Amino acid sequence: MDYGKYKYEQAKREKEARKKQKVVEVKEVKLRPNIEKHDFETKARNAQRFLSDGDKVKVTIMFRGREITHPDQGRVLCLRLAEFLGEEAVVERDPRVEGRNMVMFLAPTANKHD
Secondary structure, three states: OOHHHHHHHHHHHHHHHHHOOOOOOEEEEEEOOOOOHHHHHHHHHHHHHHHHOOOEEEEEEEOOHHHHHOHHHHHHHHHHHHHHHHHHEEEEEEEEEEOOEEEEEEEEOOOOOO
């Protein structure tokens, strides 16, 4: 067998395999603990759009000043967002405090009909 032809066929197969791959990006949605209802819904719709595109979403709740003394408010906000997204998202990592931020990761559910 011709080695050059073999290499060409192999490169062609690899290129075809790369075409079908989807690079998963991590998009971020930043919130504050006392966010208003409309602002929350806007951020949630952005997260919904990111998930429908097949990207993961990092939810960051930023605490300023004395807000850090109430991490329970941040946790409630994270869970509210996860509930809003419902069946479109799976909580990949539960909310946890990292410095002055609370971080939670959401991933799109696998039952897509694309």
